[in-house]
Amino acid sequence: MNLKGVNLGNWLVLEKWMSPALFEGTTAEDEYYLPRQLSKEVYKARIGIHRAEYITERDFVAIRAMGMEAVRIPVPYFIFGDRAPFIGCVKELDKAFCWAERYGLEILIDLHTAPMGQNGFDNGGICGVCKWSQCPEEVEFVLTVLERLAERYGNREALWGIEVLNEPITKGAWKMMDVPNRYPAVDQEMAEGSAPNTLAFLRKFYEKAYERIRKFLPEEKYVVIHDGFELTAWKDFMREEKYKNVVLDTHQYLMMAEANGCGQTVEEYKAYIKEHYEKEIEEMQKYFPVICGEWCLFNSKACGHDTKGGQSVLNGVKGTDAQILTSEGKREIYRDVAEAQLAAWEKGSGYFYWSYKLLTDTVNDPGWTGWDSWDFGRCIDFGWFPSEKNDRKGGA
């Protein structure tokens, strides 16, 4: 198995940098505060149009035409509409299954957020709050969401699998990402006590989640667990016969490699990819099918300046407007790091690019030069991504 896929990020789980218009006129930095700062009517109108327009049938057609086989769809814990003031989005996921089945794509449902936060990232739903695993009733709630997803979609032809939780953070990443400072909490009282999840907790949660969803999920559908940013920590996990088709998901971004000390040259990126991504995936593939569920071509070298581990104007870090590199220069860097990363993912069982689409405007909004490489569609169109379609080159 070497599954080629893209994430449908920012469709059903929002990230401000990917569609700033949704957050206009508010100080909200994450999805938690959006319905709390907008009137009910305006929130409903914004989110309704966004969900109806951001991803549609035509995107499934395009993704298939780009040579992809699958989509990973991040969904929020409030997908079933039972967590006011949020508005559910299960009808959108229903439509996605019909599109996928028409056009021959598979779907990995990815529960991307948990109430009270599983990582404190903006994309976890609430900045600076990471207390979900300390709230037993919210852990149970998440399990019921997973059960309902498994029951509703378990027998759908397009279902590839369900990922039980995206990026539950553990100690090392919590420290390296410097979560409390990079993602400051709005409500200090709410954030108080935030801490990384323990591996012991995650193991228990994954086992419970497996049991709760496998009863609805035919054996051939995958149950996907995220590595908690500790790829090699899972060798002795779920070795028992009863666990079938469990996939280990690891997320690897070059900006994190940079934050880990990788130098900002193509040679050093390639060496890091070989030494870390490739070696560790190869090692872990002995235990689980391993996918790289999130990655992209973004790196500081191609931006033309140090992004300090992928920090942007949203983090108060100055970006650049200048086109420092030529089109050819950028293409060369991106194709090199793409090939190196794709070679690493081939040691495992597949990948999902982050992300299929984003609306970040590198022309009209200051400071975003280089951030278009997060957008798979633009990577294909610019000829940055080595694909069957790499003749489709734009004028970047």
Next chain:
Amino acid sequence: MNLKGVNLGNWLVLEKWMSPALFEGTTAEDEYYLPRQLSKEVYKARIGIHRAEYITERDFVAIRAMGMEAVRIPVPYFIFGDRAPFIGCVKELDKAFCWAERYGLEILIDLHTAPMGQNGFDNGGICGVCKWSQCPEEVEFVLTVLERLAERYGNREALWGIEVLNEPITKGAWKMMDVPNRYPAVDQEMAEGSAPNTLAFLRKFYEKAYERIRKFLPEEKYVVIHDGFELTAWKDFMREEKYKNVVLDTHQYLMMAEANGCGQTVEEYKAYIKEHYEKEIEEMQKYFPVICGEWCLFNSKACGHDTKGGQSVLNGVKGTDAQILTSEGKREIYRDVAEAQLAAWEKGSGYFYWSYKLLTDTVNDPGWTGWDSWDFGRCIDFGWFPSEKNDRKGGA
């Protein structure tokens, strides 16, 4: 000159069938009634997200990568924000110019609507009302809009030209389209007195518009006039030396050919295209550079049933959900009619496909089978459109 372009339809001028979510919960069939049925806040929120997400930088990248050279951008008469309750959209057009200049595309600004209606179509802004040319103050208002557009964008590198008014209807088309019945007016009193524009009026209006905008528009930028659905009626028009770089725009849809009696087979479509489109364009090209500013691959044959001149569930006409043709069968029809039409446009000076993108859901919404052929992106991805990119084939 053989300009290849696409329309950015439904971005700044709405058409309900192209993005139904915008009209949800209302009985509005056109843009006129949308802000009159929604609260100010909700209208603003819906339109704001739509404009920010429907067309973005990444679409300009994609359009370039599809081998296109230009975009025709329909704009409403309220673009400058001086016609409450509508909200202006000149900032969006500003952004489009920056994207176009970055990625090497040209822009034809197309004034697509006029107050009190120039055709009575939904896409003219208000169904069943066609009285603009009878209201001198509104004719003057439109001239001031054109002046302001010319002044603002006249010296922009990306500007290809300005089309002074889209599809002002004349007698023949008014009758054939059966406007009052196909596009029933909501307000009978307002519609009272609606009638097609006379060619005499249009000639005067075009001359005035030319004068008013040419003073801001460098000579090499085009002034585009629509043929009023009477392509061969303009031979003796603007023959004087002083008129420079005037382009004649004709719109040719196979659904109109069908309504004109063309049989619903590929052979008959091809014969009609040769006999009418090709011959008439060739003839008129002696007088003006002629572009086909709107056309598409849509036809009843490929839908698998008679669409009665392109009528849809919106007109209360039953469509089909069934996939009557195979993927190969559809592709063959579309490529045949595409090649025939492209050959006809080559007798002139270029074309703009209608439209680059639409959100019509042929999978989840009943009755829309076949309507995906209006979507240039999907045509490319399905391999229906013969282009440099025709290797990019999806699984339709």
